[in-house]
Amino acid sequence: MANTKSQNHTEQASASYRFVSASQQMQTLRPVRSFAVRTGFDTLDKMLDGGVKDGITVLGAMPGLGKTTFVLQLAYNVAAKGTPVLFFSLEMTAFTLIAKSITRECFLERRYTPDQQDKTLTAIELMSSEQVLSFFSSDGGAPAELPAGIGAKDAEVYRTVAQTMRRVMKNLYIIDKNDQKKQNAGKANAAFTAADIAEITEAFIGSHCTDSSGTAEGLYRRKPLVIVDYLQILDREKGEILTDKQAVEASFKELEALSKQGVPVILISSINRGSYETDSRGRRKSSLSMNSFKETGLIEYSADTLLAIDFVNKNASPEEEKAKDPREISIEILKQRMGAASGSVQFYYYPKYDAFVDSRSAGRVPSRSAKASRADQTEKSDPERERFMKLDIKSYP
Secondary structure, eight states: OHHHHHHHHHHHHHHHOOOOOHHHHHTTOOOOOOEEEOOSOHHHHHHTTTSEESEEEEEEEOTTSOHHHHHHHHHHHHHHTTOOEEEEESSSOHHHHHHHHHHHHHHHHHTTSGGGGGGSOOHHHHHTOHHHHHHHHSSSSOOSSOOTTOOHHHHHHHHHHHHHHHHHGGGEEEEETTOHHHHHTTOTTOOOBHHHHHHHHHHHHHHHBOOTTSOSOOSBSSOOEEEEEOGGGOBOOTTOOOOHHHHHHHHHHHHHHHHTTTOEEEEEEEBOGGGGOBOTTSOBSSOOOGGGBOSOSHHHHHOSEEEEEEESOTTSOHHHHHTSSSEEEEEEEEEESSSOSOEEEEEEEEGGGTEEEETTTTTTSOOHHHHHHTHHHHHHHOHHHHHHHTSSOEEEO
16 A cells, blocks of 8 residues: 555656756756956955855954954945945944044055055044044035144045045945834844845835846946845844844845845854964964854855955964054955855955055055056056956956
């Protein structure tokens, strides 16, 4: 009797399922254009075969290594190219992130003039300077009086940076924990849920982006880059009783579904401090790997790209490396579905000024404005860039 039931089940399955060989599937192949969002860090873009692609990219590090700072700079670079960015900040306010951006851009504008570096206001100093803030918040022009210590050269830096930032920041949407939408829902000061982020992103696409036919009146032709800072503190849906691990998995799955709609998503994630520990001889006990991402193995298996921030010198204590100015930092590629499975890009990190600089270009790259004015000539004369642009990947924009 059991054999008869099994036979009937097999026959039914065979009749209802159409088996298609790989040879038949090959006959239906059509080219699919892969899009990538350039990060603005040229060496990293090359390692990522064009930049951040549709899907989930996770950037992890232990606290204090500059995760938010790095991704904020990346967001600004993307916005500067005309691609919209939705930056969901669950820790810092929009005011703080904007102040960090102003400090960074002023530093990058003047950092290659050594005697000018220390004249850059830090984010904390800037946030308490009403006159400088009024300059950047105005539509143009200089304030009636500049703060003490800011001369003509400094004023020119502020004018140059302010002019550029007014254009770039129109494409950067910082949605922080005090967002009005949550206040209206009675959730003031509460963290976002992953469902909140998906809902806001879909609303943005509907109101600010053209539809697939390209006929809708929208500001942007492309969907936004979504950044979440950070995964482990996303709120749980009301009424859900979950462990920390289950909560992270649920949030990840929600954002993964969003990414499959053609929305590139960058998630900032914490990494176990033990991954950076050294032994009694000062040697790293273990290297950063996919297993370093704590709370859940879902990140390890489901993320399309895994990046981690590490120190260049892996045989010194984190405290020693953090004391350096600038810090020598590397972005480690731990996983990449489409591209090199491993690699490393080295940066100098200036925590005082919230800035990352590719170590390959340090000391020879001009200021932000000078670099922008020579962009066309650089594109034509750089053989590496010409080779890179021939890749079968179309980068935004």
